[in-house]
Amino acid sequence: MSTNKAAFLKSLKTPFSVDDAPLHSPGPHEILIRNRAIAVNPIDYKQQDIGFFIKSYPWILGMDVAGIVEEVGADITTFKKGDRVAALAPGMPTGNQAYAAFQLYTVVPASVASKIPDRIAFTDAAVLPLGLTTVCWGLFGEGYLELDPPSASGTPSTKNNNKVVLVWGGSSSVGSCALQLLSAGGYTILTTASAKNFDFVKELGATQVFDHHDPDIVKKLVDAARGKEILGAYDTISTAQTVRACGEYLHELGGGRFTKVDRTVDASDLPASVTVTENQPPGLRGPDGGLASWNRLWREFMGEGLENGKLKTKPNAFVLKGGLEKLNEAVDLVRQGVSAKKVVVQVVDGS
Ligand SMILES: NC(=O)c1ccc[n+]([C@@H]2O[C@H](COP(=O)([O-])OP(=O)(O)OC[C@H]3O[C@@H](n4cnc5c(N)ncnc54)[C@H](OP(=O)(O)O)[C@@H]3O)[C@@H](O)[C@H]2O)c1
Structure with a gap:
């Protein structure tokens, strides 16, 4: 398997720098995603500027990914290697760096991942998970x-x-x-x-x-x-x-x-x-993350809703091509303020 890289925040209020990162294996209820698109949220610049929820430096941020399943955990029956998915990357609320989005490979609990229809680009699907x-x-x-x-x-x-x-x-x-x-x-x-x-x-x-x-x-x-x-x-x-x-x-x-x-x-x-x-970020406890009160709805809309058009990939993605190095520019754009747009970094050309 390939090696991982991440955009690290090395101290408060500094730019991200791309470096080698640990490549984690998924636990029994998790999947490993090879990221093709990473969306940027206001929480990313707030963490960069204020440092909240950061346990130590260097630290990896980011909460929205879309990509291809690389490996599934032992108990996973709903996903297989090669599936196209979008997922919440819950690194911020959990403090688990394997779950952070700003890297080539992200592990997520399968309960916060969803397959996406073939007609939907990774860069479009990535706009949804945290918002939803x-x-x-x-x-x-x-x-x-x-x-x-x-x-x-x-x-x-x-x-x-x-x-x-x-x-x-x-x-x-x-x-x-x-x-x-x-x-x-x-x-x-x-x-x-x-x-x-x-x-x-x-x-x-x-x-x-x-x-x-x-x-x-x-x-x-x-x-x-x-x-x-x-x-x-x-x-x-x-x-x-x-x-x-x-x-x-x-x-x-x-x-x-x-x-x-x-x-x-x-x-x-x-x-x-x-x-x-x-509106607290949902905590993740146990295999299903203690997420039952919203998880059924999330899964239904990310699955059926995306498939039948009830859920649209809005706001439109504003895509920056060029991989993890583009995350500095992407986070700065969100910090300056966007209007009916979501800034998304394309990790690999062609997605
Ligand atoms: N608690 C949580 O779990 C959680 C999760 C996600 C996000 N958040 C927080 O939620 C907030 C929004 O995040 P986001 O990603 O949705 O933001 P966003 O898309 O980056 O917000 C940009 C939009 O904000 C609108 N806006 C700015 N000032 C406004 C005002 N005074 N009244 C009405 N609209 C205004 C703009 O509308 P116009 O261009 O039309 O003026 C623009 O379209 C952030 O503070 C973020 O940190 C919290």
Whole structure:
């Protein structure tokens, strides 16, 4: 078998450097993936800049991969060598470096990997795993909004039509997944985006969209939601300003709960009528990772949903070719801010 290489962060706030890395064998419930595409997330630059969840240096980051199964663990029956897959690379929440994405070969628990249809490029499939994971947890997971999970097959039921969910930041990666799952559940979805992305979020299922630059946005959202059953809000951006806006929106409508995605942002001064839950990265415990509350939904949409088109590989990938060396440029692009795009590094030409 080939040797492994990884893009290492050697100390806080320094560029990644590519070097030889250990090549791990999959455990009984794991698979080893030869990465063909690695997607970059805001957590990558946050870790590079702030160092959280980093146990020691050098350290390997990254949470989204797509590629080809190289080897399967002893108890694996659902994957075989050569399968095309996309997977969550849970190196950050677990502290397990074999699970990190920024390398040529990544081991993942099979429970967070999914086969992908032949028509979908690795670079497109890589945009989904972390976003979808976060949403399954934050919208439907126990202790979060606890909405009725949608189905990846059939037409959405009409029973949720009068129930309104606010997705703040519908054009983000997390927001794009949230819109698609809520749309599959037949919910009324209010969302926010820049005007240039209104069509994008509507295509993903938003019922009504509001420009987040509009100073009157909260009043407009409240007017749009009034008279419906309010199921809460999902703040996929979670700056101080968006957290405050979601809190104000819910308070005006009588209170409720929302999920925020960034633990570093303070939400302690919200009105008492509003409850906030932190969208934690799912911990992995035991063979199936203790992930049952969202894992069924994740697998259904990554499998059947991708196959039948209910789940689209959105936002579109902005692909950098050139392998692990391109990760510095890729993470810098995400740090500067992207709009309805996911930055993806192509590891091998032709994927
Ligand atoms: N807790 C977890 O498990 C978890 C997992 C994944 C991500 N996250 C966090 O979730 C956040 C989003 O991640 P991501 O990858 O989805 O981000 P992203 O795709 O990089 O976000 C870019 C998008 O943010 C939108 N945006 C920026 N400011 C906005 C505002 N004030 N109101 C509405 N939209 C705004 C932009 O919309 P326009 O261009 O339309 O203006 C743009 O499309 C990050 O903080 C990330 O660290 C948490």
